[in-house]
Amino acid sequence: MLQTHYQILRPLTTAHLAQTMTLLSLTAEELHQTIESELASNPALELVEERRCPTCSRLLPPRGNCPICSRPQGTTVDEPIVFVSPREDFYTGSGISKEDFPEDNYSTTTEDLPTYVLRQVATELDPADRRIAAYLLTHLDEDGFLTITVMEVARFHHVLPSGVEAIIRLIQRADPIGVGSSSPQEALLVQLEILAETRPVPPLAEQAIRTSMDLLSRHQYVDLARSLKISVRQAQEIARFISENLNPFPGRSHWGDQRQPAAAATQVYHHPDILITHLNESSDNRLVVEIIMPLAGTLRINPLFRQSIRQASEEKIGAWKSDLERASLFVKCIQQRNHTMQRLMQRLVILQQDFILHGEADLKPLTRAQIAGELEVHESTISRAVSNKAVQLPNGRIVPMSMFFDRSLNVRTALRTIIEAESSPLSDTELASLLAKQGYVVARRTVAKYRAMEGILPAHLRHNRSTVVA
DNA sequence: CTATGGCACGGATT
DNA sequence: AATCCGTGCCATAG
Numbered sequence: 001m002l003q004t005h006y007q008i009l010r011p012l013t014t015a016h017l018a019q020t021m022t023l024l025s026l027t028a029e030e031l032h033q034t035i036e037s038e039l040a041s042n043p044a045l046e047l048v049e050e051r052r053c054p055t056c057s058r059l060l061p062p063r064g065n066c067p068i069c070s071r072p073q074g075t076t077v078d079e080p081i082v083f084v085s086p087r088e089d090f091y092t093g094s095g096i097s098k099e100d101f102p103e104d105n106y107s108t109t110t111e112d113l114p115t116y117v118l119r120q121v122a123t124e125l126d127p128a129d130r131r132i133a134a135y136l137l138t139h140l141d142e143d144g145f146l147t148i149t150v151m152e153v154a155r156f157h158h159v160l161p162s163g164v165e166a167i168i169r170l171i172q173r174a175d176p177i178g179v180g181s182s183s184p185q186e187a188l189l190v191q192l193e194i195l196a197e198t199r200p201v202p203p204l205a206e207q208a209i210r211t212s213m214d215l216l217s218r219h220q221y222v223d224l225a226r227s228l229k230i231s232v233r234q235a236q237e238i239a240r241f242i243s244e245n246l247n248p249f250p251g252r253s254h255w256g257d258q259r260q261p262a263a264a265a266t267q268v269y270h271h272p273d274i275l276i277t278h279l280n281e282s283s284d285n286r287l288v289v290e291i292i293m294p295l296a297g298t299l300r301i302n303p304l305f306r307q308s309i310r311q312a313s314e315e316k317i318g319a320w321k322s323d324l325e326r327a328s329l330f331v332k333c334i335q336q337r338n339h340t341m342q343r344l345m346q347r348l349v350i351l352q353q354d355f356i357l358h359g360e361a362d363l364k365p366l367t368r369a370q371i372a373g374e375l376e377v378h379e380s381t382i383s384r385a386v387s388n389k390a391v392q393l394p395n396g397r398i399v400p401m402s403m404f405f406d407r408s409l410n411v412r413t414a415l416r417t418i419i420e421a422e423s424s425p426l427s428d429t430e431l432a433s434l435l436a437k438q439g440y441v442v443a444r445r446t447v448a449k450y451r452a453m454e455g456i457l458p459a460h461l462r463h464n465r466s467t468v469v470a
Numbered sequence: 471c472t473a474t475g476g477c478a479c480g481g482a483t484t
Numbered sequence: 485a486a487t488c489c490g491t492g493c494c495a496t497a498g
Contacts, residue, residue, distance in 0.1 A: 224488080369484085407483095427474090428473070442490080444474095444477090445493095446491070458474060462476090
């Protein structure tokens with residue numbers, strides 16, 4: 001049980017439990033902020049000097065030797081190396097992502113997004129407006145969307161909302177076109193508008209984005225056609241045009257193209273919380289799993305503080321003591337979090353090894369409860385540990401950690417490959433029986449749902465392989 | 471009559 | 485306790 005681990009560290013308290021749970025559910029990025037604010041507000045806590053491995057010069061975990069260099073570099077893949085990896089460099093800057101890490105093939109620019117955009121628009125603005133532009137650009141999220149409203153900015157800078165809007169329009173037309181929008185929808189509209197200046201676009205594309213954004217993003221072509229009062233074929237063409245030429249997340253890479261370059265249709269992930277790579281980047285080596293710890297050094301209780309508490313005056317001693325306790329609790333909880341994450345990943349990587357190495361088709365159906373049972377922790381612990389987290393796979397893809405627990409992904413990929421290989425369109429019933437032959441027994445109705453999820457049209461609308469691009 | 475989507479139910483999962 | 489997911493049944497389109 002969970003208690004066992006607590007008892008190793010310290011007697012169990014409710015505060016202890018509550019805080020560990022909270023920390024467990026935090027993203028590495030959120031953890032970074034939490035630690036910073038705790039560090040700033042609690043004098044008893046200190047960050048000690050970073051340690052680097054003398055041979056490979058990577059930042060070392062709080063205790064012990066370098067997990068990479070000190071281990072035998074055997075070729076066995078079945079035992080992954082799992083460790084907590086301090087990577088403070090991930091989260092420097094004012095909440096804005098820089099380029100992430102060497103093998104990140106998602107980042108397109110070497111300087112950070114705000115600077116990049118600001119340089120483009122700066123020349124067209126006078127100094128006062130430039131300040132507003134800079135302000136706006138520091139409030140972008142990883143996808144390139146504004147996290148504040150026009151009114152807030154206007155009030156903050158004492159200017160008219162219309163003035164702010166004009167600046168936003170300028171920003172939107174800068175390189176990652178659509179950056180600085182407030183929603184994917186708005187970003188698409190801006191991109192469409194600009195595209196229309198140089199190239200003919202499907203006439204109803206704008207209306208489709210404006211009125212049926214949700215249908216569009218869920219690939220509901222049939223419904224889309226109905227709402228626009230056009231044929232399904234046309235709807236499909238519009239959707240295709242949009243997904244090929246526009247990008248709903250201007251700050252990041254592309255959207256739902258069914259083929260090669262990854263990127264799940266629904267969500268684009270930003271910073272990974274966990275890195276899975278091959279040792280020495282050679283694919284027959286064992287796996288290395290790094291659990292990101294957004295810190296440069298080690299967190300501990302300041303020994304000086306502990307000493308000086310003895311000579312503290314009467315009235316201060318209470319407050320100091322509580323600081324001390326808070327700090328100690330915090331450190332323990334962080335350790336607890338790391339420990340849990342480490343155990344989870346250790347097991348998870350072994351169980352889903354085939355998926356990690358060979359892709360979605362080899363994903364094993366797995367539930368959180370199952371892992372919880374094996375690790376002898378409560379189900380909710382695993383739930384917390386998995387939710388909102390992103391994992392970077394050896395091939396560079398960043399996927400939500402919940403994908404490791406997707407019950408139907410392997411069936412859906414099987415379905416996709418069958419349909420890709422089909423010579424004439426197969427009906428859902430036929431598909432269902434073909435899947436059953438491969439060992440995936442699902443109801444006909446379910447096949448239909450999976451088709452929809454994958455954005456594949458029903459059989460009678462499917463025949464033509466290549467569609468015309470406007 | 472066949473293929474498919476909608477609605478809703480029940481069991482599993484979180 | 486709330487939510488998600490697979491499925492069955494039924495209506496509708498072709």
